Amino acid sequence: MERGSVAEREGLAQHVQAFTRWKQDVVKELTRYRQWLNANGLNTSDLDVRLNQALRTLKLDRILLAFVGEFSRGKSEMINALLCRHYGQRLLPTRIGRTTMCPTELYYDASVSGAYIKLLPIQTRNDGVRLSDYKQQLEHWVHLTINLDDSASMKIAFQEVAKTIQVTKEEATDLGFQVEFLESSQENADKVHVPAWRHALINIDHPLLRQGLSIIDTPGLNALGSEPELTLSLLPEAHAILLVLSADTGLTATDHTIWKDHVRDIVERRGAALYGVLNKIDMLWDEDDDEKEVQQHIQRLVQLTAKQLNLDTDHVLPLSARMAVKARLLADEDMLKRSRLLPFEQVLAQSVVTTKQKFFQQTIVKDLLSMVEGSRKALTDRHQILQADSQQLASPDRHSEHERVILTRSVQQEQQVYNRRLAVLHAARKLMETQLPKLRAVAASELLNEHIKTAQQTASSGVLGRGLTQAVGQYFSALRADMTRLKDEVDYMDGTVQKLYQRYAQEAQVEVLDFPHLAVSDALFELTQLEQQAMPFRSRLSNMVGAQKASDKFFTTVASVAGEVYLQTAAKAEQWCKASLGPLMQQTMQHRSRVQQLMEQLNRLTHQGSSRDQQVHVVEEKIAEMDKQVLILDSIMQNLSQGGSSSKALVEPA
Ligand SMILES: Nc1nc2c(ncn2[C@@H]2O[C@H](COP(=O)(O)OP(=O)(O)O)[C@@H](O)[C@H]2O)c(=O)[nH]1
Ligand SMILES: [Mg+2]
Structure with a gap:
């Protein structure tokens, strides 16, 4: 069990967990219905296809959060804030400067044992094969095992993700980088540093990830610009995009370019939820600052950023990721509150988890309900005929x-x-x-x-x-x-x-x-x-x-x-x-x-020929059996529309 205050229990983890339980309940009812259909010889290929599709959607369903922003805005620290409580330590290394230039995906895959980091060499960009294809061919990736109990070895493994190599300027251009934004080599003036890896996949067992949450940590502008696939196909899969800014600078020119070229149109195209995160609010406090003034200043920043990004003010979230990490590691509730992590998590939970559950209710659950209702209708029709039969049999003057x-x-x-x-x-x-x-x-x-x-x-x-x-x-x-x-x-x-x-x-x-x-x-x-x-x-x-x-x-x-x-x-x-x-x-x-x-x-x-009593008996048995079947369907319908048999629904059924 994790430690947790009352406030913590309202966080993202709890919402995601409740959603997962809800999905499991829907799967349970779906399976019950399928068994019922089979037992009654009523399964048709058409129904089976629909049920299978629903099952697949529910099982493969993931919640994808994408962190986008220029380097050093605190994206990695924010991910740490979300995940560190479980490990009692930071997961991702954070550093000043252009550290992680390699896009990183964090998730949990139950089908493989052991935590790992998989790294795709940057040179694979030269062969024109898409990242999504490489994800199907994991043998091309360098495999590092990580030991979550050994923080020193973890550090080394994560540092590998940020490794750079030196290449000539032409090579860097061929790889898609804009040379003027790359760090020059100390030893050779003709050479520049490029990230050693094109992409990193990190598989770790964490309760949040285990529940189906995946996280994408993207590097800054130059790296985004050099791998169009991120913008064109990976980010559009995200359910929420968090554009991370720094509260001490507000929206800079680069931040604006990232928003305009890599984020804005995705939101239009796919309807992902977009949030602006004003990180590092702790930098706005000075020793002797008046608390009220600081809060007012934050509020003004929020309003300005919302206007600049064309967002509602409740989509701009002030936060201190660093404070949040510290607070969670020290279990300091006061500091946690000041970090504003929990409102941030709640907004995420609300926007992603609740929206998803609503969507499932309006699609899969609704479809399921109409199938079960169809079956029930067929049953009650038959029921009526049998009842008429039984009355006829029973009447003395037939x-x-x-x-x-x-x-x-x-x-x-x-x-x-x-x-x-x-x-x-x-x-x-x-x-x-x-x-x-x-x-x-x-x-x-x-x-x-x-x-x-x-x-x-x-x-x-x-x-x-x-x-x-x-x-x-x-x-x-x-x-x-x-x-x-x-x-x-x-x-x-x-x-x-x-x-x-x-x-x-x-x-x-x-x-x-x-x-x-x-x-x-x-x-x-x-x-x-x-x-x-x-x-x-x-x-x-x-x-x-x-x-x-x-x-x-x-x-x-x-x-x-x-x-x-x-x-x-x-x-x-x-x-x-x-x-x-x-x-x-x-x-x-x-x-x-x-x-x-x-x-x-x-x-x-x-x-x-057979005795009337015998016939009455047969029909009545059939009716009783049918009543039982109707009850089963009723309970399936009830569980589905009430959001499951064992869990409390997050949202009111549609
Ligand atoms: N003061 C302050 N510094 C932060 C905060 N979050 C991150 N940082 C620092 O900013 C630097 C870059 O953080 P990092 O998470 O690596 O940024 P990324 O490049 O966007 O992933 C590191 O030195 C962090 O310690 C914060 O909330 N407050
Ligand atoms: Mg980072």
């Missing part, structure tokens, strides 16, 4: 011949309706089969490769710098043109599907069902945003002398990040096309089981 005639007629009628439903469904399926190739023709990997090739030709034929700008522009136009065609196809199909559903409803004399829709416009928006995000890199590279290699690599990165959006959308369109008839299929199947039930009933009536 005219079984008359009943049989009526029942036979209704079986025939239902069978006809079923056949009509099936006919519409078959026609619909055929239509979708002919549509699928049309979707594939407007957006596919072969087309994407063509666009890349054409743009690469433009890049190499143009004047340096200009060529790159033209190539990127041309590439994005081509992608957008395909996406627009895809959108037209999807919209057209959506209309067709709508008509099919109407025809089906007419034939079956039921209400028109709702079906899933797909918004390709989201992808179009994302492409536009991505192109905008690539803009600062383009101008930076065209201003860099001798940056041909860096330009080529930049294009490869942009092309592949945008290509992912393109291919994912094409895949989604295909999935959508296949899934759009799901509700029709499910209803048709339900109708089939209704016809079967009526037939069973008819059967019972025809074979009245």
